[in-house]
Amino acid sequence: MAQSDAPKPVYVRVFEYPNGYVGNFHRHRLAQLVYSVRGIASVISDGKELVVSPFQAVAIPAWSLHRVSATGNALLHGVFIDPHVYPAAIGELSQVTITPLLHELIKEAGKHYYDYDNDSIIHHMLNLVVELVDKEETTQPVQALPIIKNSRIRRAIKKCEFQNLSSNEISKHAAYSNRQFSRLFKQETGMTFRQWRAIYLVQHGMRHLGKGMSVTEAAEKLGFCSSSAFITVFKRHVGFTPALMKLAIKY
Structure with a gap:
C-alpha cells in the first residue's frame, strides 16, 4: 500500500473499493491512518478487528501486520506518516475521532497525493493532520473485537x-x-x-x-x-x- 521509500514524510492516498473487498495482510515502514469517507472500513491487526464509520479512523503503527476490507462502495483515505520524521505519531493501534476539521483536511490533501511542495499550503495542512491525530482528545482506546x-x-x-x-x-x-x-x-x-x-x-x-x-x-x-x-x-x-x-x- 505504501512504498518502502516514502515520496513525502506524510501524504494521503485515496482508495476506492467495491462492496465486499478484502485486501491481503501486509506491513510497511510507514504509520497509517485508515479513514472511510464513504462506506465502512474494517481493519484486522494485532489479533483484533476494528470496524469504523465515517466518524472514526484506525491508526496503525509502522511495521504492524494488517489487512483492510470494505463494505459498501467504499472510498478510503490512507494517511501515511514517516515515523522517522514524526516519531510521536501513531505509537499504538488506536481509534481516532474524525472531527469536521480533520475530515476536510484529509479530503483536501487526498486530492494531491504527494504532488506538493514543502512550503505549500498542503504541506502545512498535512503537518496539522499529524498534530491533530496525535492529540490525546482525538485518539481513543481501541474497542476492538479479539479474533x-x-x-x-x-x-x-x-x-x-x-x-x-x-x-x-x-x-x-x-x-x-x-x-x-x-x-x-x-x-x-x-x-x-x-x-x-x-x-x-x-x-x-x-x-x-x-x-x-x-x-x-x-x-x-x-x-x-x-x-x-x-x-x-x-x-x-x-x-x-x-x-x-x-x-x-x-x-
Missing part, C-alpha cells in the same frame, strides 16, 4: 451467531461445560462472552447499515427483539445512533 482462535468455539459461534444464545447454550454447541467455556473464552479474548458478543453484533450492524439496510432491517437481521434494543447497544459502544451513522454514510 477467536479456538476452532470449537469459533465454529459454535458461527453456527449460532445471530440466535441470541447465552454462553451456556453456546458452550453446549462447542462441547464444553459452561465453566470451561467461560474460562477459555476469557483467557483468549480478555472479556466475557456477553461483552464480546455485543461488540460483534455492533460491528455486523455497522456493515449492514453500510450496505444500505434500514435500522429496523439490521436489528432484525442481527436477532434483536426490537429496533430500540439494537439502538441502545449500538450507541453504548460507538457513541452515536445507527440513524446518525446512516446519515453520514454516502452510498
